[in-house]
Amino acid sequence: MNSGTGGGTYNYNDVVNIYADAPDPNMQFNVWTGDTSGIANVNDANTTITMPASNADITATYEAIPGPTDDYASSESTTHGTVSGDYIDTQTSDDTYEVLTEVVHANRSKLEHDWTFSVAGGSTVTFYVEAYKAGTEDSFDFDYSTDGSNWTNMLTVTKTSDDDTDQSYSLPSSTSGTVYIRVIDTNRVNKAKDLDTVYVDHMYIRSE
Numbered sequence: 457m458n459s460g461t462g463g464g465t466y467n468y469n470d471v472v473n474i475y476a477d478a479p480d481p482n483m484q485f486n487v488w489t490g491d492t493s494g495i496a497n498v499n500d501a502n503t504t505i506t507m508p509a510s511n512a513d514i515t516a517t518y519e520a521i522p523g524p525t526d527d528y529a530s531s532e533s534t535t536h537g538t539v540s541g542d543y544i545d546t547q548t549s550d551d552t553y554e555v556l557t558e559v560v561h562a563n564r565s566k567l568e569h570d571w572t573f574s575v576a577g578g579s580t581v582t583f584y585v586e587a588y589k590a591g592t593e594d595s596f597d598f599d600y601s602t603d604g605s606n607w608t609n610m611l612t613v614t615k616t617s618d619d620d621t622d623q624s625y626s627l628p629s630s631t632s633g634t635v636y637i638r639v640i641d642t643n644r645v646n647k648a649k650d651l652d653t654v655y656v657d658h659m660y661i662r663s664e
């Protein structure tokens with residue numbers, strides 16, 4: 457028994473609990489190696505071994521915990537609005553912005569713009585955006601969709617200066633592949649025609 461608890465002298469066919477030692481920081485249990493034929497589940501840090509007729513020499517092995525993967529917008533499309541800069545400006549938190557401003561459409565102000573992400577996926581998937589707005593008539597909702605037609609609201613940008621702080625939203629853990637992120641204005645009252653603006657500094661989807 458190496459790197460674990462449960463070593464000792466046992467009889468043939470005894471079922472013995474075995475526990476891998478706690479991993480070092482940034483490491484996780486990987487697999488039991490060695491004389492593993494009696495181990496109930498070699499992939500489980502806490503399992504059992506049914507003792508073979510001879511000595512069983514087993515070792516708990518560890519691996520680095522995979523780091524998070526950050527995915528960025530890779531394309532975009534504007535339904536309503538004027539855009540200065542582009543989605544590349546959303547890939548780094550550097551106070552260089554993609555700037556999206558409403559236009560008047562059907563006698564009211566509107567902004568509607570979406571980006572496409574290809575998401576790695578993981579046990580947790582989180583959307584982050586660092587953005588602020590100018591103007592007093594509208595705020596700006598960020599929504600997501602996996603099919604481009606059914607949208608779920610995640611958060612609303614209401615702050616009026618760049619505080620270098622992300623807003624975030626936990627996406628379903630099953631999220632992977634193509635994800636659409638949309639920004640849309642919150643006030644479409646008739647004659648509400650002030651042209652409000654949203655500044656997007658940084659936006660990404662983290663899988664970990």
Ligand SMILES: [Ca+2]
Nearest residue numbers: 565566641643
């Ligand atoms: Ca509006």
Ligand SMILES: [Ca+2]
Nearest residue numbers: 551618620657
């Ligand atoms: Ca910033």
Ligand SMILES: [Ca+2]
Nearest residue numbers: 565593650652
């Ligand atoms: Ca407006």
Ligand SMILES: [Ca+2]
Nearest residue numbers: 545548552657
């Ligand atoms: Ca930026």
